[in-house]
Amino acid sequence: MKTKRLYYTDSNLLAFKSRIAEVREEDNTHITILEKTAFYPTSGGQQNDIGMLNNIEILDVIDGDEILHITSSAVGKVGDIVAGQIDFDRRQKNRHQHSAQHILSQAFFRLYEFVTMSVHLGEKYGNIEFDVKDISSAQLQKAEILANQVIRENRKVEVIITHTDHLSKHNLRKPPMRSGEIRLIDIDDFECTACGGTHVNSTSEILLIKIISTEKIRGRVTVNFLCGEQALNDYRNRFDISTAIAKKLTCSVEDIEAHFDKLIENNKTLKRSITTLQKDLIPSIIDKLANEVELFGDLPVLFAEENRFDKNLINQFSLEIAEKCNGIAVLLYNDKIIISCAKSVEQHAGNLAKKISAMTSLKGGGNKNIAQLGGVTSTDFDLLKTKFAELISEGNNET
């Protein structure tokens, strides 16, 4: 038995009654087939409706000649009359997104002959895949302007049930994929396509269409868009964020970008001058730290925690201090251990790092003069100090 689709002719219908034609139970889920339904099943890139059947929550609606309503408990038995209630918010979002998609598809087709290959109307935004390699920002803007003009013109959206033999009087955007009885969605003198989805009654209901991004997938371009409530919410969020940033920068929203560019430039200048100052500081810090050297046999080793230097300077600092001590420098720098060996020392920094890796879960390596280990904590560093004698006592570490 074919389920009669009530949403085909009335996408505003949210409450309905129908007789149960069949019930099934599979893997702890209950399947109800009704004689007629207003629930839209997932198909054509549009999500299914959600809502209630006899106050039992609908988990999924599956397409086919018979539309399957999936619930976790039984809705009733064959012959019972059940009451269906469609969730308004989800239906509204689907109607807005689907009509917005038809308008955008037609806008790109009219302006540039871009053909819509696939459509996905998602939870957060909708997207359309076009059969083109590239879409310029000027083209995106022009299509968006045309789409919003169609919204403002408040064009009537009509459902036409006809037959594929009688399509010549309709200006279809693309030929239908099946023959026989066919449902067309006609947007007054602008767009007409065969479609089974739920749509608005007139274009002004969509409020607004905003293209938010594009992606290149498999040599085609996908255009992501917002519309209706979702576009308004997005505008509200962006407005709040930009207003808050403008307040912090004490400028107008229009000047945010210029102020931000200036901040980035200032930041670069500051970094450069800090690096210069740090370079000047290296000799005096080295002199101070050189007094803290410990002797392992006759090998001088310096353990120090040093977070003051920029990451571009720390290696230079580490090598210089090892030379100054004429031994090994082991520095804890943020979450890294940096081991440097003076040229005159027989120990090999990279091999020491390998030995530490084998003893701990720390990962790293390096060459004769300098090596690094990552993901280090202060506890690891303290442990390393206690085990260091053991590490260097095992003979010459040169490769």
Ligand SMILES: [Zn+2]
């Ligand atoms: Zn459609």
